[in-house]
Amino acid sequence: MHSVTDPVGNSISPLNYTRKDHAANMDRSTKRFREAESFSKEQKHPITLSDKIYPDEAGHSGSIFNPNPVSTGLKLSYEEDEHNSSVTSASESMTAALPxxxxxxxxxKGEFDRQKEEFDHYxxxxxxxxxxxxRELRQRHTAAFLSAVEKGVGKKLHEKDLELENMNRKNKELEERVxxxxxxxxxxxxxAKYNESVVNVLKSNLQQVMAQGTMQGKEGCGDSEVDDAASYTNQNHLSFVDGFGTSGVTRNQMTCKSCKIKEVSILLWPCKHLCLCKDCAxxxxxCPLCNMRRTGLVQVYMC
Structure with missing residues (x-):
């Protein structure tokens, strides 16, 4: 087995180096665990004012509560159990809080749906x-428009009715006039026909009177004084043929039968009596002679 020289110059065997490396790793792990534990304790037990004022007493009380320190392996196992239990309790609390x-x-969701339903309903x-x-506004506008149209049409119809009545009245007046x-x-x-017939009658009567006057004149020529006196008397007489064809009427009979003063000049119709003057007619x-109601009259001019 080969040895390894450290930087100082000491020779180290591979086994020793491995052990030292493992021990260093254990120390680092233990250090990190302690730091985590101290941080956890600080979180669970915050530092009070007494701890800051009396740090020695706090360390002394800590030494009192831990008279028998536990080995590193047991402490690691305890921390793992505590960590697992905290995770388990957290998961259980989450599971309990999930419902x-x-x-x-x-x-x-129900409240949201209810609010949405109320909003939709509103x-x-x-x-x-x-x-x-x-719709009501449109109906009112339509009713107002129809009412205005109805009033306008009614007014126009009334005017036309008045015009028609005026035209009918004028037509009736024209018909009456016609x-x-x-x-x-x-x-x-x-x-005109009556006057024509009267003129014809008067012409005939005048012709007869003229014929009789001529005959009387011829008979009076060469007579005696008695005849002249009779002739003079006859000049005061008028030979006139009345409506009934009689002749030899005296001057007294030629006066008006109403006023008895003026000379007759009006021939009454249909009785054909020449018996009234113009003023009395x-x-x-x-008619004062026959009491017949006259329907016409003709003025006669005596020569």
């Missing part, structure tokens, strides 16, 4: 209210 954590998670209610409000004009035209037509509607 609580899970229950908290379930409770949180949003749904607000959406329904908004939709309802928009009827009146037609009646007047017919009346004037009948009056304006307010007398009945």
């Amino acid at each position: 609580l954590i899970l229950s908290l998670g379930d409770n949180f 949003i749904r209610i607000q959406e329904e209210n908004m939709t309802k409000g928009v 009827k009146q004009v037609t009646a007047e035209v017919q009346s004037w037509h009948y009056r 304006a307010f007398i509607d009945v």
Whole structure:
């Protein structure tokens, strides 16, 4: 077995070197373990003010509580057991706390779901209210628009009805006017025919009177004074043919039968009596000779 020389110059056998190396490793492990143990104790038992003030008493009390120190191997085994027990207790506490954590998670999830459901319900209610409000607003606008249109149409219809009534009234007035004009035209037509017939009658009567006057003049030529007196008397008479065809009417009979003063100049129709003057014919509607109601009159101009 070969020996190894250290840096100082001492020869060291491989076996001794291995033992020393193992011992050094053990020392380092023990040192690290003690440091860890001291740190753990400091964590479990924090340093108080008395420890800082009386460090010697603390070391003395430590020597009192540990009169019999334990070997390194036993202490390492004890620390490992303590470490394992702490890990086990931590795992057990975690295992015991796991259901609580899970229950908290379930409770949180349930609360979250409930809050989400309430929020969705609130949003749904607000959406329904908004939709309802928009619908009501649209209905009100539609109703107002229809009401305005109805009022406008009603006003226009009322105006058209008034125009139609005015047109109907004017048409009736025109119809009445046409009827009146037609009646007047017919009346004037009948009056024209009547006047024509009266003119024809008067012409015939005048011709007869003129013929009789001529004959009387011829008979009076060359007669005696008696005849001249009779002829003079006859000049005060008017030979006139009345409506009934009689002749030889005196001047007294040619006066108005109403006022008895003025000369007759109005021929009544249909009785054909020449018996009224122009002034009396304006307010007398009945013939004073036959009491027949007149329907017309003709003015006669006596020569």
